């Protein structure tokens with residue numbers, strides 16, 4: 226686990242699994258508000274730092290267990306209010322049903338009782354505006370601090386050039402969400418897996434252009450009669466590591482199919 230200070234934000238980088246330090250998740254704590262909680266499997270490390278922070282609010286960017294795994298611990302040990310998108314409220318009240326290998330790797334996500342995001346979250350020095358940004362998941366939310374130009378993006382950004390998707394990811398969702406975000410004034414992106422991106426808006430704009438171009442090309446090839454496999458071979462000829470290590474949960478085919486569906 227590493228941590229640093231960026232302006233008045235505490236930035237914690239922690240491995241998604243302690244045995245595989247290559248994949249990390251970032252937590253951000255600013256002025257009483259914690260953005261995402263980290264995975265349950267890191268309980269031992271995280272319960273060492275949470276009590277030293279005076280957590281008043283928790284903002285969950287989306288339901289995935291690497292972001293929400295410690296929410297039940299926080300609910301039990303602090304008085305913090307926990308917020309998430311309204312679509313996630315009901316499922317949070319039960320233990321998450323996740324594939325066995327994900328639970329093994331990241332730990333379980335036990336039940337907790339969050340509230341739907343209010344229009345804004347006020348802390349002593351800041352106001353954060355939750356913006357619904359489906360694409361990665363349906364319940365995904367980014368948090369904007371307009372005075373600072375900060376945008377907490379959960380898993381919406383990660384890379385400008387994704388080649389693999391999970392089944393439930395939606396390329397149209399990403400495109401519309403980034404278009405929506407880009408109507409706001411922001412600069413710095415705080416990503417759930419990549420940390421701080423200072424030219425965040427520029428990188429998000431690159432991602433938007435890449436996604437639009439990729440979707441157009443895949444639709445064009447499909448209209449010309451190429452099969453999904455042929456499209457995959459032509460568009461993404463190289464093996465993608467994430468595809469193997471996630472047993473195909475992330476795949477090029479999922480991305481292609483998302484381009485060919487209308488949602």
Ligand SMILES: [Zn+2]
Pocket residue numbers: 287289361380
């Ligand atoms: Zn996620």
